[in-house]
């Protein structure tokens with residue numbers, strides 16, 4: 814066989830539909846030789862906390878918790894997107910810094926985006942499945958009537974400590 818079994822594929826994108834192509838329907842990595850070097854759209858540091866746990870340790874110094882906006886699939890460092898949303902908080906409806914799509918799905922969805930990247934290795938497939946599920950939400954946007962409280966509900970949710 815002429816196949817190069819050890820060839821490494823490096824995934825470098827902040828657009829999560831492209832990331833998800835490297836995981837199967839159960840959220841497990843398809844090719845064990847895949848590496849992730851996923852950057853934040855805002856600060857351009859490629860350190861979002863998605864790693865190939867078989868070959869790489871996730872470090873709190875180099876891999877941040879991150880968030881994927883469910884309306885468009887763009888990924889950001891958690892600190893960066895929270896800072897962005899706080900700047901945008903007095904506007905009618907915050908928009909994705911990458912594509913300007915509105916963040917909210919509707920006024921009844923206080924959880925405006927997913928926080929992921931902090932689960933232990935054996936739970937990574939659940940994060941992947943959750944992201945995939947959220948990105949399949951394709952219903953049309955309806956402007957929220959109470960964007961402020963919804964954002965604050967979300968921030969409280971996101972600030973909850975993650976169990977060990």
Ligand SMILES: [Zn+2]
Pocket residue numbers: 853854855856857858889890893
């Ligand atoms: Zn960033």
Ligand SMILES: [Zn+2]
Pocket residue numbers: 882885886887909910911912913914
């Ligand atoms: Zn976007």
